[in-house]
Amino acid sequence: MGFIKLSAASTLNLHMRIHNKLFLALFIFSLVLVTTLVSLVQWSIGKGMVDYVNTREMEALQPLVIELSQVYRSQGSWQTMVDQHARLKNMLSTHLAGSDFAPPGGGPNRLARAENRVRSSALNGSRPDANQAPSFRRPPREQSAYGTRDRRLPPPRREGRLLAAGESRPYGNRPAPGRPEFRPPPPGRDGFRPPHEEGGFPPLPPHHKPGAAKPEYRVSYALLDRDKKYVVGDYPQNREYVYMDIPQEEETIGFLAVSKRNELTKGYELDFLEQQQHYLWFIAVLVMLLVILVTLPLARHLVQPIRQLTSGMHKLTQGDYRQSLDLKRRDEFGMLSRDFNELATTLEQNESARKRWLANISHELRTPVAILRGELEAMIDGIRTLSQEGIESANQEVMHLQRLIEDLHQLTSADIGGMTYRKQKLDLTRLLVNEQMKYQGYLADVGLDFKLAVPVQAVWIHADKTRFCQLLDNLVNNCIKYASSGSQVRITLERNQEKACLYIEDDGPGVDDKHLAHLFEHLYRTDDSRNSQTGGTGLGLSICSHIVAAHQGEICANHSTLGGLKVTISLPII
Numbered sequence: 272m273g274f275i276k277l278s279a280a281s282t283l284n285l286h287m288r289i290h291n292k293l294f295l296a297l298f299i300f301s302l303v304l305v306t307t308l309v310s311l312v313q314w315s316i317g318k319g320m321v322d323y324v325n326t327r328e329m330e331a332l333q334p335l336v337i338e339l340s341q342v343y344r345s346q347g348s349w350q351t352m353v354d355q356h357a358r359l360k361n362m363l364s365t366h367l368a369g370s371d372f373a374p375p376g377g378g379p380n381r382l383a384r385a386e387n388r389v390r391s392s393a394l395n396g397s398r399p400d401a402n403q404a405p406s407f408r409r410p411p412r413e414q415s416a417y418g419t420r421d422r423r424l425p426p427p428r429r430e431g432r433l434l435a436a437g438e439s440r441p442y443g444n445r446p447a448p449g450r451p452e453f454r455p456p457p458p459g460r461d462g463f464r465p466p467h468e469e470g471g472f473p474p475l476p477p478h479h480k481p482g483a484a485k486p487e488y489r490v491s492y493a494l495l496d497r498d499k500k501y502v503v504g505d506y507p508q509n510r511e512y513v514y515m516d517i518p519q520e521e522e523t524i525g526f527l528a529v530s531k532r533n534e535l536t537k538g539y540e541l542d543f544l545e546q547q548q549h550y551l552w553f554i555a556v557l558v559m560l561l562v563i564l565v566t567l568p569l570a571r572h573l574v575q576p577i578r579q580l581t582s583g584m585h586k587l588t589q590g591d592y593r594q595s596l597d598l599k600r601r602d603e604f605g606m607l608s609r610d611f612n613e614l615a616t617t618l619e620q621n622e623s624a625r626k627r628w629l630a631n632i633s634h635e636l637r638t639p640v641a642i643l644r645g646e647l648e649a650m651i652d653g654i655r656t657l658s659q660e661g662i663e664s665a666n667q668e669v670m671h672l673q674r675l676i677e678d679l680h681q682l683t684s685a686d687i688g689g690m691t692y693r694k695q696k697l698d699l700t701r702l703l704v705n706e707q708m709k710y711q712g713y714l715a716d717v718g719l720d721f722k723l724a725v726p727v728q729a730v731w732i733h734a735d736k737t738r739f740c741q742l743l744d745n746l747v748n749n750c751i752k753y754a755s756s757g758s759q760v761r762i763t764l765e766r767n768q769e770k771a772c773l774y775i776e777d778d779g780p781g782v783d784d785k786h787l788a789h790l791f792e793h794l795y796r797t798d799d800s801r802n803s804q805t806g807g808t809g810l811g812l813s814i815c816s817h818i819v820a821a822h823q824g825e826i827c828a829n830h831s832t833l834g835g836l837k838v839t840i841s842l843p844i845i
Contacts, residue, residue, distance in 0.1 A: 289574055289577065290570050290571060290574040293566075293570040293574065294567060294570040297566040297569070297570065298562060301559065301562040302559060302562075305558050305559060305562075309551045309552065309554075309555045313547070316547055317544055320543070320544055321532050321533065324532055325531055325532055328490075328529065329513065329515060329529070331372055332366065332527065335362055335363065335366040335367075336515055336517050336527055338362060339494065339527065340517050340519050340524070343517070349494065349496055349525060352494055353502055353503060356503055359494060359503050359504055363492055490529065490530050490532070491505040491512075491528070492504050493505055493527075493528040494525060494526075494527060495514070495525055495527075496525050497523055497525055497526075502525070504528070506528060507530075510530040510531070511530065511531045511533075512529060512530055512531065513530075514528055515528075576598050576600065576607075576608065577604075579596055579598065579608075580596065580607065580611060583611060583615070587615060592615050592616075592619035593615070594611075594612075594615040595615065596612060624792065628793050628794060631794035632794065635794065636675065639669075639671050639675070642668045643668040643669060646661060649661075675810075678810040678814065679810065682793065682813055682814055685817035685818075690738075690817070692735040692821055692822075693735050694822075695734075695735075695736070696733060696845065697731065697732055697733070697734045697736055698729045698730065699731070699732050699734075699764060699771055699842075700728070700729050700764060702739070702740075703725055703762065703764060704725065706740065706743060707721070710747050710760075710762075713747060714747070714750075714751065714760055718755070718758075719750070719751070719757065719758065719759060719760050720758060721759070721760055721761075721762075722760070722761040722762070723763075724762070724763045725763075726764060726765070730764060730766055730771045732771055732822070732843065732844060732845060733843075734842070735822075738818050738822075739818070739822075741818065742815050742818045742840075745812070746775045746815060746838055747775075748811065749811055750775070750777045753777075753780070753836070754777035754778065754780075756779055757778040757780075757833075757834075758778055759778055759833070761774075761775075761776045761777075761833065762774070762776075766844065769844055770841045770842065770843060770844060771841070771844050773840040773841075773842070774837060774839055775837070775838045775840075776835065776836070776837045777831065777833065777835040778831070778834045779834075779836065780835065781830060782797055782830075783797070787829065790812050791812045791813055791815070791816040791828075792813065794810060795812075795813075822842055823842075824841050824842040824843065825840070825841045826839070826840050826841075827839050
């Protein structure tokens with residue numbers, strides 16, 4: 272089953288288009304980002320609101336701090352406040368009455384509200400509810416054997432003090448017969464939890480059952496002395512507190528410990544937080560809808576040129592090189608489309624050159640073979656007599672065929688990197704001077720003058736002397752073949768910054784502009800009517816181009832000021 276699931280996921284991944292992948296990637300990233308931002312904003316707002324509520328509570332307790340300072344001033348110590356939980360609670364209820372921090376379930380504020388409810392019921396003629404607080408009017412007097420007296424009120428809170436020897440309990444507070452004199456107050460009766468004997472405090476009331484509403488957070492208040500020792504109040508150790516200084520004449524006489532709220536459980540602040548959370552998630556949903564509306568066109572915009580490139584590349588693999596992409600973009604896709612167009616153009620040119628190369632090779636090989644075969648058949652058939660002249664003519668065709676084969680082999684070796692070069696430091700000025708006599712003899716035989724112009728100082732290059740002489744021989748032979756109707760050939764050497772420039776010029780018929788860029792191609796001829804006797808093999812300039820490229824140089828053809836052709840060679844100087 273796991274293998275089937277993995278195979279299905281792999282198949283889905285393979286068949287999912289890049290448009291869908293890009294959209295999903297952008298959508299998932301935006302979803303994670305928006306969710307993280309909303310969570311952080313909610314946490315920040317909640318924490319800020321809790322800190323704000325704690326700060327407001329500290330401000331509301333400032334009057335209580337002043338009253339506690341006055342209590343300490345009147346007695347000179349905290350002795351009167353020790354274990355006076357009811358007193359501290361009444362003080363808290365008094366100062367926090369009417370605020371959002373009033374302690375629940377007690378205090379004058381609650382008693383006043385109960386009395387108002389009873390009075391309202393009496394005015395309406397209805398009986399008070401049994402759950403309502405009793406009226407604060409004086410109860411009726413009743414007759415007894417001792418005369419008229421008040422109805423007994425609830426006994427005051429016992430402080431749990433043992434009577435001294437000879438001391439009697441006040442009337443109305445005497446225990447029943449058989450009861451002990453000491454009776455400690457029940458824990459939690461006044462809303463505070465005194466500390467345990469071990470120094471701890473009783474646990475907080477248990478939370479509600481699961482599924483019930485969130486319990487209200489109960490704030491702990493405690494009075495501590497200047498050494499932060501417990502005096503009175505609710506002071507559990509498992510809470511974090513804020514200690515408010517109680518000043519007295521520029522010194523701290525105690526602290527009012529108030530437990531920090533870590534979260535809000537009621538009040539308009541909690542409603543505000545819940546409302547903000549709803550707004551934030553609503554905004555998050557709107558943002559994700561906008562992300563969908565933006566990412567779909569964006570993914571389509573990014574993928575569209577890729578689709579065009581894919582279609583164009585598929586056609587190139589099928590041999591259709593006449594492809595052109597016009598994306599009209601200025602980004603990386605625009606650059607890629609221009610490179611694609613250059614690649615298609617180059618492939619088309621190479622294909623055309625390959626076909627022309629094969630046609631020229633077959634033509635160049637067929638011509639001497641046909642001539643040689645015709646002469647041999649004429650001599651065999653008796654049309655031509657077997658003579659020395661016929662044998663020399665056949666031998667010339669064989670020699671021409673041999674030169675063509677050697678040039679083809681040399682050019683093929685250059686294309687595949689088979690031509691070897693033994694480069695060394697070479698003085699180009701001295702080399703031309705040494706070759707001057709040889710070229711003068713070659714050119715004088717065809718009626719051409721040779722002129723050489725070189726600088727006085729040496730021009731050093733890194734080159735193979737044998738290959739460089741082959742380069743010069745091919746260029747001079749090219750002048751002899753095509754500039755025989757002229758009168759001179761001139762070779763000039765110049766030093767141009769970091770380049771050595773060599774110019775070979777003649778005053779022959781020259782070449783049209785349309786042929787200048789193709790002179791160094793394989794088997795290219797400016798006149799298709801020329802045969803091998805007048806035009807050579809058509810491979811000499813191609814070999815020259817390979818030799819110059821192997822020396823990290825450049826070669827080009829232009830019109831000469833003499834009226835013929837000018838070949839320029841640039842080589843780096845060492």
